[in-house]
Amino acid sequence: MTTQQTFVIVGAGLAGAKAAEALRTNGFGGKVILIGDEDERPYDRPPLSKGYLQGTTEREKIYIHPAQWHLERDIDLRLGIRVNDIDCAAHEVKTAGETLGYDKLLVATGSAPRRLTVPGADLAGVHYLRRVADSEALKAAFASAQRVAVIGAGWIGLETAAAARAAGCQVTLIERGKLPLLAVLGAEVAETYAALHRAHGVEGRMNAGVAEIIGDSDKATGVRLVDGDVVAADAVVVGVGITPNTELAAAAGLPVDNGIVVDEHLATIDPDVFAAGDVANSYYPLLGTHLRLEHWSAALNQGPVAAANMMGTLTSYDHVPYFFSDQYDCGMEYSGYVGPDGYDEVVFRGDVAGGEFIAFWVRDGRVLAGMNVNTWGVTDAIEALVRSGARVDPAKLADPEELLMYVAANAAR
Known part of the structure; x- marks a missing residue:
């Protein structure tokens, strides 16, 4: 008689949800x-800084599966529950209310926004963006604010700046x-992104450090910079990066180095414990290095790979890194990875000034990588170029008359 196995997934984000889906799809x-x-049941996070924040994406559209999906597939979805401990030796996870045994465990605990530590950082009106409630709070803030200060010009900072401009706010980045x-x-x-935001009326304060967030009656009213200048604001958005949620893994004795090492x-080093998504620092055979990628595509694709390996089907995660962003009328896709050694040159193809280029x-x-901006149907060719590792002719790369698939096919030879 075969004992029924129990697979536990800690973290109900995209990676965890896709792992659960793959387990059932593949016959577990x-x-x-x-x-x-x-x-909330599992949902996609990219809309929180894009369509959902701007009110163009309905709430129901952000969820990964319909409301009854988990019940129909006999997936025991437990929400609003925090796992407090993982005991690898006993094969158990512990919550405040119970202890659950597992045969295989997937840790997909994601990440959390890095917090500012300057004076005033805890004032009302200072916003971070990670969860649905954060996006809704920002949406409400943009609806009532005249001036918004965005601290941090990464992807979250730029996308929220675009959303604030769409809401009619004055924005300082x-x-x-x-x-x-x-x-x-x-x-x-x-520089193309700097120009994009300038063209949409965003004031950029570059080379600027934040000394404190100032406020009145416990609400933020502006940001004081290191040079003494004050950026007045009715709302402040902080987007200065995220930190992987590795505490459970570290306490369980699993190796952690900028994420859970897999x-x-x-x-992990424990053959019955896996990790996927933002929290995983995984080895990429294509690149010959470990990477922790905070991208939607990594969570989307790592979940099913983890599920396959939990079931005993040896499967490598060998995707070309990929991410995308939408700001104003500018959509982009990025495929590949530029390592610490950097690059020799950037070759442009298309109309950079007009915002349609690669x-x-x-x-x-x-x-090493390619980014297509308002130019579609070329991602496969770019991935083929990256994956091939072959030498290419920069003139052909730059020539819009050269079919990119042809360039990619020849590079792969």
């Missing part, structure tokens, strides 16, 4: 327990670097 007949510390997204994109492409199968980051004649 044991118990699946999906535990989330939010009261405060960033420590000299350009938005400088560390991510490099100066050549970062191999290409998303397995940028390629090239090192030693090879395409």
